Amino acid sequence: MAITSIKNLKEFSTNNDRFEGAHLLCPGCAHSMIVRELMNCTDDNLVISTNTGCLEVSTAVYPYTSWDTSWIHIGFENAATAISGAEAMYKARKRKGTLKDPDAPVKFVAFGGDGSTYDIGFQWLSGAMERGHDFTYICLDNENYANTGGQRSSSTPIGATTTTAQAGSHSYGKKEKKKDIVSIMAAHGAPYVAQLAPNKWKSMAQGFQKALGTEGPCFINTVSACTTEWRFDPKDTIHITDLATDSLMFPIYEIIDGHELNILYRPKNVIPVEEYLAAQGRYKHLFKPEHKHVIESIQKEIDQKWEMLQRREEARI
Amino acid sequence: MAEKYEIKETEVWDGNYAISQALRQAQVDVVAAYPITPSTPIVENYGNYVANGYIDGEFVMVESEHAAMSGCVGAAAAGGRVATATSSQGFALMVEVLYQASGMRLPIVLTVANRALASPLNVRGDHSDMYLGRDSGWIQLDAFNAEEAYDMTLCAFRIGEHLNVRLPVMVHQDGFLTSHTAQNIHPLSDEEAYRFVGDYKCVDEMLDFTRPVTYGAQTEEDWHFEHKAKQHKALMDSRAIIDEVFAEYGKLTGRTYNRVENYLMEDAEVAIVALGSSVETCRLAAEELRAEGIKAGVVAPRCFRPFPFDAIREALKDVKAIACLDRSSPGGAMGALFNEVSAALYSTQARPMVTNFIYGLGGRDFAVKEAKRIFMEQKAHVDAGHITTSIQQFSGLRGPKLGFFETKRS
Numbered sequence: 001m002a003i004t005s006i007k008n009l010k011e012f013s014t015n016n017d018r019f020e021g022a023h024l025l026c027p028g029c030a031h032s033m034i035v036r037e038l039m040n041c042t043d044d045n046l047v048i049s050t051n052t053g054c055l056e057v058s059t060a061v062y063p064y065t066s067w068d069t070s071w072i073h074i075g076f077e078n079a080a081t082a083i084s085g086a087e088a089m090y091k092a093r094k095r096k097g098t099l100k101d102p103d104a105p106v107k108f109v110a111f112g113g114d115g116s117t118y119d120i121g122f123q124w125l126s127g128a129m130e131r132g133h134d135f136t137y138i139c140l141d142n143e144n145y146a147n148t149g150g151q152r153s154s155s156t157p158i159g160a161t162t163t164t165a166q167a168g169s170h171s172y173g174k175k176e177k178k179k180d181i182v183s184i185m186a187a188h189g190a191p192y193v194a195q196l197a198p199n200k201w202k203s204m205a206q207g208f209q210k211a212l213g214t215e216g217p218c219f220i221n222t223v224s225a226c227t228t229e230w231r232f233d234p235k236d237t238i239h240i241t242d243l244a245t246d247s248l249m250f251p252i253y254e255i256i257d258g259h260e261l262n263i264l265y266r267p268k269n270v271i272p273v274e275e276y277l278a279a280q281g282r283y284k285h286l287f288k289p290e291h292k293h294v295i296e297s298i299q300k301e302i303d304q305k306w307e308m309l310q311r312r313e314e315a316r317i
Numbered sequence: 318m319a320e321k322y323e324i325k326e327t328e329v330w331d332g333n334y335a336i337s338q339a340l341r342q343a344q345v346d347v348v349a350a351y352p353i354t355p356s357t358p359i360v361e362n363y364g365n366y367v368a369n370g371y372i373d374g375e376f377v378m379v380e381s382e383h384a385a386m387s388g389c390v391g392a393a394a395a396g397g398r399v400a401t402a403t404s405s406q407g408f409a410l411m412v413e414v415l416y417q418a419s420g421m422r423l424p425i426v427l428t429v430a431n432r433a434l435a436s437p438l439n440v441r442g443d444h445s446d447m448y449l450g451r452d453s454g455w456i457q458l459d460a461f462n463a464e465e466a467y468d469m470t471l472c473a474f475r476i477g478e479h480l481n482v483r484l485p486v487m488v489h490q491d492g493f494l495t496s497h498t499a500q501n502i503h504p505l506s507d508e509e510a511y512r513f514v515g516d517y518k519c520v521d522e523m524l525d526f527t528r529p530v531t532y533g534a535q536t537e538e539d540w541h542f543e544h545k546a547k548q549h550k551a552l553m554d555s556r557a558i559i560d561e562v563f564a565e566y567g568k569l570t571g572r573t574y575n576r577v578e579n580y581l582m583e584d585a586e587v588a589i590v591a592l593g594s595s596v597e598t599c600r601l602a603a604e605e606l607r608a609e610g611i612k613a614g615v616v617a618p619r620c621f622r623p624f625p626f627d628a629i630r631e632a633l634k635d636v637k638a639i640a641c642l643d644r645s646s647p648g649g650a651m652g653a654l655f656n657e658v659s660a661a662l663y664s665t666q667a668r669p670m671v672t673n674f675i676y677g678l679g680g681r682d683f684a685v686k687e688a689k690r691i692f693m694e695q696k697a698h699v700d701a702g703h704i705t706t707s708i709q710q711f712s713g714l715r716g717p718k719l720g721f722f723e724t725k726r727s
Contacts, residue, residue, distance in 0.1 A: 045526040049391065062534040070523035072394050073533035074417050078387035081379065085349055085391025085399075086523055088375040092346040093397055093524065096373055098517075100525050124387065127380030 009201065018046070020066040024058035028227035028234025030241065031055050031140050033198040035111065038138060039069065041205045042212050044105040047090075049083040051116035052076040054147045055140060077121035079110040080128035080137055087133045107212045108135035114155035115145045117221075118179050129188040129217045136211040136218045139181065142226035150229040154179040157249075158301075159294040160282045162229070167285040172294050177301070185219035186255040192218040194254035194264070199241040203252060203264045210254070223250040231281025243276040248306050253313075261312040273299045319344070320370040322507060330502045332463040332495040336402065336428045336488070337362035339470035341371055342510035345426075346397030346517065349377040349388030353407035354440045355492040356430035360402055374398075382407035386414035386427075393423035394532045396522025398474065400425065404492055405432035408446040412453065418485045419454030420548065421532050424477035425485040427455070428470060431593065432492040433679045441680020442492035444592060444644040447621065448653055454548055456486040456555055457621040461578075461596045464502045466490040468572055471505070474514045475562045482555045483520060484548075489621070491594040493680065505570065513569055552623045559620055576620040577628035581607060585614030587695035588633060590658050591642040592618060595676075595683050599642075602688035613692045618654075630661040638670040638695035638704075642712075644677045651709055670698050670726075676712035687712060 018039040025032050031054060039046060046069040050056045056073045059066040074082050087108045093099045110128075112121055117139040125137060144162050145151040152165040157178045161167035165174040186193045192214040196204040204222070211218035225241050227234045244250040245265060252265035274295055277283035286294050322341065330338065337359045340348065350360045360378070367376045375392075379385050385401050393399040403411060408429060418425050434445040450457060458473060460466040469488045477486040490496055505513065521530045536544055559576055567573030580600045582588065589599045596617040603613040616632045616639075618625055633639055639662075643652025650656070655673035662669060674691060677683045691712065698704050707720025 047395070047523050057535055060531055060534040062536045062540050065531040065534065067531060068529060070526070070529045071531050072391060072523065074387055074390050075413055078384065078414070081349075081384045081387035082391035082394075084377060084379070085347060085388035085393075086395040088347045088349070088377050088388070089392040089395035089397045089399075090524060092373070092375040093395075096346070098346075098397070100527075104526050106524070106526070123380060124384055127384055131377065131379070 018068040020068060022064075023066040024061065025054065026228050026234070028237045029054070030142075030198050030224040030237050034138070034140055034204070034222045034224060037198065037201060037205055038109065038208050041208045042107060044107045044212070045069070047083070047086050047106060047108050049073065049079040049086070049110045051079040051112035051121055052147075053113035053116055055111055055113065057147060076116050078124045079112050079116070080121065080125040083108045083110040083135045084128045084131060084133045087135055108133070110135060110137045112137070112139055113147070114139060114141040114143055115153045117141070118154045118181055126188065129185060129190055129219065132216055134215050134217070136208075136220065139219070139221045140224040141221050142224045142229065143178070144226065144229050146226050146229045155181070157298070159286050159291070159298060161285060162282070172285060172291045182221050182255065186258050188217070189258040190219055191216040191257055192254065193220070195221045195250065195252060196264075197223045197241055197245050197250055197252055199238050199245060200252055200265050207254060207264070229282065232279060236279070240279055243271065243279055247271045247273045247276040248302050249273055249276050251306060251309055253309055259317060261309065263309055263313050273302055319373045322366075322371050324504055324506065326503060328502050328504055329499050330463060330467070331497050331499045332460070332466040332490040333358040333430065333497065334362055335463050335467035335502055335504075336470050336490070337366070338504060339467050339510070340400050341366050342505070342507050343398060343400070343471065343474050343514045344373065344511060345400045346374045347377065347389070347392035347399050348374065348401060349379055349385050349392060349399070350401045351379055351382045351385045351403070351407060353382065353404050355432060355442070355496045356402040356404040356428070358496070359428060359430070382410040383414060386411040386418060389425045390414060390418050390421065390423055393418070393425050394421065394523050396519040396524050398478070398517045399423070400428070402428045402430070404430045405434055405446050409434060409449060412449060415450060415453040415455060417533065420544070422483045422548070422551070423485060424483055426470065426473045426477060426488065427485065428466075428488045429490070430492045430496040431489055439679040440492070442494050442593075443678050443680065445646065447489050447592070448645040450487060451622055451653065454484070454552065455622060456484055456552065456559070458486060458488050459592050459619055459621055460488060460490045460495065461594055461617065463490070463495055463498060463500045464572075466495060467502055467504060468566065468570070468574065471510060471514055472562050472566055472574070476555065476559055478518060479558045479562070480518060480520070482551060482558050484551055484555060489593070494594040503570070509569065513566065556623055556625070574619055575628070576618070576625040577632055578617045578619050579632050580615040580617070582614035582616060582632055584612055586612040586637050586699060587692055588614045588616055588636045588639045589642060589688065589691060590616045590618075590629075590633070590639060590654060592621065592654065593644060595642060595644065598683055598685055599688045602685045602692060605685065606689060606692050611692060611696055624657050626657070626661045629658055630665055633658070633662055633669065634665040634667060636669050638672070638698040640672050640674055640691045640695055642674045642676055646678055647675055655709070670704050672698070672704060672706065673709040674712040675709065681713050683713060
């Protein structure tokens with residue numbers, strides 16, 4: 001039964017599960033919440049590809065698999081292309097009449113972390129979006145190369161410390177801003193692009209359903225709090241994600257057909273970003289007096305971005 | 318339903334055109350490709366068939382060769398016939414995914430118009446890309462002319478998709494020398510060709526939703542070794558299937574192929590071992606020398622992988638001096654063909670003399686005259702009873718002679 005008809009989380013927790021629980025992801029990792037929600041938000045058959053990363057190495061260690069659907073992993077960069085190929089084969093076989101069950105509904109989904117989405121697989125993703133395959137790409141954005149021990153990616157926010165952009169006596173951590181992947185994907189003219197978060201599980205399920213129900217290439221960036229590299233207690237994953245969405249560090253919104261922007265979550269009380277940063281070890285150094293200016297500039301960026309999103313929503317263009 | 322394509326009993330096609338026709342006749346389900354000289358016309362021709370309704374399958378023009386092979390892997394795992402084409406730098410970009418395709422045992426057909434690898438940039442034919450693929454776990458078939466490129470492409474589907482093989486197959490032809498040289502070709506009719514190739518047989522397809530499958534799992538020291546050993550065994554065991562498919566194709570066309578092609582070898586005293594279009598050059602040289610009383614012959618691996626260790630040894634065991642021709646920069650070693658042929662011959666009683674020629678890099682011409690000179694050099698070794706030159710030489714190089722290592726047998 002798909003999540004559409006589910007009223008609450010308790011009911012969801014007893015739902016028939018296509019993503020088996022016995023995986024190797026860290027306790028408190030948000031990846032499994034997001035993946036599980038995607039797989040359970042539809043009754044359609046799924047063909048899934050996954051880039052190399054935490055999700056992949058934790059869910060298909062031979063001779064076991066957590067995937068109760070067809071699943072493929074090729075490399076770090078090419079899940080979008082693998083699913084393109086599978087989708088093309090589906091179309092060819094449907095036309096030629098060689099599918100075992102031609103009427104069975106199927107959706108094609110690719111998962112990648114931010115390392116594979118923003119960085120190494122960027123070209124492969126762009127190519128697949130441009131070609132217009134009917135698939136949904138979901139980025140599990142934990143803002144670093146967590147699978148290899150926490151190196152910077154182009155999704156790592158300014159000021160966070162990672163092993164390759166470290167805070168130290170001469171550095172406040174990463175100097176560069178996070179890449180705006182959502183805008184880039186919307187600029188491809190994709191029919192549905194969104195940024196979603198697992199703490200807002202209903203809007204996430206609705207967003208996933210919209211993407212799966214939309215013909216053509218859809219892209220969703222999901223914030224996936226990383227207990228290991230963001231450095232917080234595994235029990236606090238949803239709390240940290242609440243801080244992310246309520247500080248507007250991660251605004252929740254969608255862009256339809258490359259231009260129609262809708263904000264999907266407006267915090268009743270917007271909290272200062274300082275609260276979000278203070279809850280995580282990766283930003284600890286920013287609270288030294290000499291780095292206070294970084295927190296100020298992060299807050300400024302957030303305010304500007306929120307202003308821009310609201311204006312774009314209002315403009316309806 | 319695809320439009321009917323009119324095809325004559327004899328056509329004048331170059332290697333690329335011949336291959337694109339073979340792909341059309343095999344009714345490939347998905348071609349995912351990216352253009353690169355000199356293989357570009359294969360996908361251009363295919364694009365023409367698509368535009369004019371001759372193709373029922375999908376044609377996915379991706380943004381790089383790495384993506385081309387990635388798309389092929391995804392498509393093949395979804396259960397259907399898959400093919401692509403490339404050369405040189407594109408081949409190099411694909412290499413990561415070549416290993417993944419073979420590791421997942423997906424019978425993709427990759428047609429390669431062989432071309433040099435940069436730097437310096439060069440679009441002409443040599444075997445650098447073919448050699449780069451030799452440890453990738455693919456079957457590698459070698460066509461010496463355009464008609465063979467057509468034949469090998471049809472055979473490649475049969476071999477790779479065979480239920481006892483399930484491995485990807487490369488079909489090699491020499492860039493420009495074969496890919497762009499037109500000759501008379503005797504294609505099969507569409508019906509005969511498809512009957513020979515047959516319907517695609519699905520194994521562990523991702524689109525059978527009653528039986529989900531996992532492709533590309535992780536294995537560490539506990540299982541990786543066993544998987545790779547099984548893959549190697551499948552390659553070794555494919556030899557019998559290759560023989561079977563070649564024999565069947567021979568019955569159908571009168572063109573019978575072997576994993577090793579021997580020419581004038583029955584009583585040969587000196588021999589050249591070569592790959593690609595140079596094989597025909599060497600055969601002409603051998604014929605001319607035979608008229609002069611030199612017992613010259615040519616041995617050519619049709620199948621570069623799995624390497625025909627057994628058939629090479631059998632073909633060369635009674636020959637006295639052998640020149641192995643490598644059309645790839647050896648990068649600080651002896652040429653690969655030299656090494657592999659020598660290894661095969663080391664387990665014979667006679668252990669004939671073997672020398673190595675690096676030749677034809679970046680499309681440098683290799684003519685009958687030079688092949689004859691190499692044969693005569695072998696004859697000189699036989700007469701002297703030992704190798705009279707460096708063991709590795711460069712043939713056709715401008716400037717002073719270049720050679721390495723002297724024999725210790727004199």
